Amino acid sequence: MNYSATQSGLVLSPGGIATALVMPVAGWLLSRGVDARWMVVFSLLIVAGTLYWMTGLTLEVSRNYLIELRVVQTFVLGFFFVPVQAVAYLYLPREQINNATGMVSMVRNEGASLGVAVLNTLLARRSQTHQVYLGAHINSMNHATADALAQATQLAHPA
Numbered sequence: 001m002n003y004s005a006t007q008s009g010l011v012l013s014p015g016g017i018a019t020a021l022v023m024p025v026a027g028w029l030l031s032r033g034v035d036a037r038w039m040v041v042f043s044l045l046i047v048a049g050t051l052y053w054m055t056g057l058t059l060e061v062s063r064n065y066l067i068e069l070r071v072v073q074t075f076v077l078g079f080f081f082v083p084v085q086a087v088a089y090l091y092l093p094r095e096q097i098n099n100a101t102g103m104v105s106m107v108r109n110e111g112a113s114l115g116v117a118v119l120n121t122l123l124a125r126r127s128q129t130h131q132v133y134l135g136a137h138i139n140s141m142n143h144a145t146a147d148a149l150a151q152a153t154q155l156a157h158p159a
Contacts, residue, residue: 001059001061007063011063011067011070012070014067014070014071015067015071015074015075018071018074019074019075019077019078020078021078022075022076022077022078022079023078023081023082025078026039026078026081026082026083027082027086030082030086036086036087037083039079039080039082039083040080040083040084042076042079043077043078043079044080046072046073046075046076047076047077047080050072050073051073053069053072054069057069088100088104089101
């Protein structure tokens with residue numbers, strides 16, 4: 001959409017602020033006895049709804065619409081991450097919580113890195129596959145290719 005880095009940041013930042021604001025609320029709810037599983041289910045349902053909402057996006061979407069979508073989508077992440085972190089340490093003795101924090105952070109970062117690497121590999125391979133498929137149909141024996149080349153040549157060098 002030709003956004004600069006600053007414009008992209010301005011569109012995405014309100015989502016991060018919304019997540020930061022909701023995390024203390026999620027912690028407060030957990031301390032009041034709200035079941036962590038229901039908070040996770042709630043957040044996943046809302047995220048699924050916003051992902052479905054995103055299927056209708058086009059390049060003509062307004063900046064405010066993107067901000068609204070992003071805020072709703074990330075608002076509930078506090079209701080996901082806080083309970084998951086709390087449950088990860090639930091049955092550990094106090095002296096092991098520091099070690100567990102390091103392990104959970106490492107696993108989360110490794111998982112994210114692995115996911116990005118796998119998706120980039122799949123994207124590159126699929127792009128190559130489609131390029132080969134499309135390129136196989138472009139040759140001098142193909143009438144459509146010859147016609148398109150003749151039209152392009154005529155436009156570039158009018159008589």
